Amino acid sequence: MSPEQILLIPKIENGFVLDHIPAGSGVKILNLIRGHQELNDAVLSVGLNYTSRRLGRKDLIKIQSRELPQRFLQHLSLVVPGVTIKRVEKFAIAQKIVLEPPELVDNLLSCPNPGCITNHERCVTTCFHLVRREPMKFRCNHCERWFAMTELENRLKL
Amino acid sequence: MKRDLISIEDLSEKHLRDYLELGKRVEGTSPEVCRKVLAGRILGVLFYEPSTRTRLSFEAAMLRMGGQVIGFSEALNTSVAKGESLADTIHTVEQYCDAIVIRHPREGAARLAAEVSRVPVINAGDGANQHPTQTLLDLYTLQNLFGRVDGLRIALVGDLKYSRTVHSLFHALARFKDVRFRFVSPETLKMPEYVIEASEGATTEVIETTSLEEAISDSDVVYMTRIQRERFPDPVEYEKVKDAYRLDRAALQNAPAHLKVLHPLPRVNEIATEVDSTPHAAYFPQAGYGMTMRQGILAHLLGGKL
Ligand SMILES: [Zn+2]
Numbered sequence: 001m002s003p004e005q006i007l008l009i010p011k012i013e014n015g016f017v018l019d020h021i022p023a024g025s026g027v028k029i030l031n032l033i034r035g036h037q038e039l040n041d042a043v044l045s046v047g048l049n050y051t052s053r054r055l056g057r058k059d060l061i062k063i064q065s066r067e068l069p070q071r072f073l074q075h076l077s078l079v080v081p082g083v084t085i086k087r088v089e090k091f092a093i094a095q096k097i098v099l100e101p102p103e104l105v106d107n108l109l110s111c112p113n114p115g116c117i118t119n120h121e122r123c124v125t126t127c128f129h130l131v132r133r134e135p136m137k138f139r140c141n142h143c144e145r146w147f148a149m150t151e152l153e154n155r156l157k158l
Numbered sequence: 159m160k161r162d163l164i165s166i167e168d169l170s171e172k173h174l175r176d177y178l179e180l181g182k183r184v185e186g187t188s189p190e191v192c193r194k195v196l197a198g199r200i201l202g203v204l205f206y207e208p209s210t211r212t213r214l215s216f217e218a219a220m221l222r223m224g225g226q227v228i229g230f231s232e233a234l235n236t237s238v239a240k241g242e243s244l245a246d247t248i249h250t251v252e253q254y255c256d257a258i259v260i261r262h263p264r265e266g267a268a269r270l271a272a273e274v275s276r277v278p279v280i281n282a283g284d285g286a287n288q289h290p291t292q293t294l295l296d297l298y299t300l301q302n303l304f305g306r307v308d309g310l311r312i313a314l315v316g317d318l319k320y321s322r323t324v325h326s327l328f329h330a331l332a333r334f335k336d337v338r339f340r341f342v343s344p345e346t347l348k349m350p351e352y353v354i355e356a357s358e359g360a361t362t363e364v365i366e367t368t369s370l371e372e373a374i375s376d377s378d379v380v381y382m383t384r385i386q387r388e389r390f391p392d393p394v395e396y397e398k399v400k401d402a403y404r405l406d407r408a409a410l411q412n413a414p415a416h417l418k419v420l421h422p423l424p425r426v427n428e429i430a431t432e433v434d435s436t437p438h439a440a441y442f443p444q445a446g447y448g449m450t451m452r453q454g455i456l457a458h459l460l461g462g463k464l
Contacts, residue, residue: 113265115264115265115285115286116265117264117266120264121244122243122245124270131356141269142266143266143287144265144287144288145265
């Protein structure tokens with residue numbers, strides 16, 4: 001990070017840095033954070049449209065929170081796969097992982113097909129499988145339709 | 159573990175060939191012996207929308223295997239109409255019977271039923287999605303007519319866009335060896351890209367055409383489908399294509415002698431009745447093979463000895 005960027009977004013003592021977010025996708029993640037109640041009290045610092053050697057432009061989000069809920073991470077890996085998550089402890093990076101798109105999406109989404117039984121039964125568990133990586137496509141285990149991620153983004157079960 | 163039959167997509171080439179073998183075994187078993195295979199067993203037939211042909215075929219198959227049948231043929235007067243969930247209906251009915259056949263207007267209904275049921279579930283059609291026993295009986299018919307499925311040249315004709323029968327038949331056939339396809343449809347009813355994309359048989363030959371004549375002269379099998387009004391969002395579009403392909407004696411003039419015409423039935427006017435008496439017509443025997451195939455399926459899923 002260059003000195004002027006450090007000025008833009010403050011260092012955090014403890015929490016998480018979501019890095020390598022493709023420019024424009026930061027807003028999607030902010031919406032996702034808002035959808036997860038456990039994170040409603042967390043202090044956020046947001047940087048949009050930084051120059052990045054790898055991505056050209058990128059967004060960056062810092063979350064001052066003790067934990068990131070498992071469900072939030074699963075949703076994040078769906079909506080913006082490839083994000084790097086760094087755990088910060090006492091101003092230092094303690095752990096770093098890259099979120100991969102999930103092979104199996106267990107009850108995180110509702111099905112976009114209005115004729116799918118999962119949209120008509122009470123207490124039903126949905127399941128989607130990753131069937132294609134480029135471009136990313138998921139198949140509903142019930143109605144067997146294939147969906148692009150763009151069709152699933154607004155179907156998150158929060 | 160409990161066995162279900164929900165989707166052709168669950169079945170490998172080996173599974174498909176094993177099912178064909180089952181049909182053959184039923185064929186080779188005397189009616190008297192068949193009647194002992196599922197004696198004392200009860201099949202629950204839950205039809206949330208009417209489909210007389212499929213229901214009769216399943217019921218006849220169960221009776222011929224010595225079993226009995228309970229069920230309903232439309233959901234209007236049942237607890238379902240009063241708002242009971244599918245899961246609750248299944249939990250109730252599984253107390254009464256040894257296997258369940260379900261037809262339902264919602265896609266994925268059979269999968270959901272299988273997830274909650276402790277007895278085997280057979281999908282007899284879930285909305286626009288799957289109807290695996292239809293596909294198996296189509297394969298079994300081909301096996302009987304030609305002695306093989308591998309290497310056949312098959313023309314799929316009519317509504318290739320909305321017909322689930324055609325989609326799963328294509329996916330199943332693509333798993334066999336060297337099956338070559340002609341897709342014959344009006345421009346607006348072409349086989350969707352996603353169906354071709356999802357087929358695992360990457361090496362099969364597919365030729366798309368609008369000419370039925372051309373396909374007839376160059377195929378072993380012509381698989382006709384009905385162009386269904388209810389599948390069309392726009393009635394004007396339906397009117398334009400409803401009689402696009404009509405098979406009559408004249409159209410069959412240049413057909414190879416061994417060419418067979420199949421149709422999942424019921425037909426409307428896409429096959430003229432004058433074709434019925436030609437050696438090409440195989441759609442009524444197809445219904446018979448369907449029952450045999452379902453006898454085999456029931457025996458297999460219910461653990462009956464054949
Ligand atoms: Zn679905």
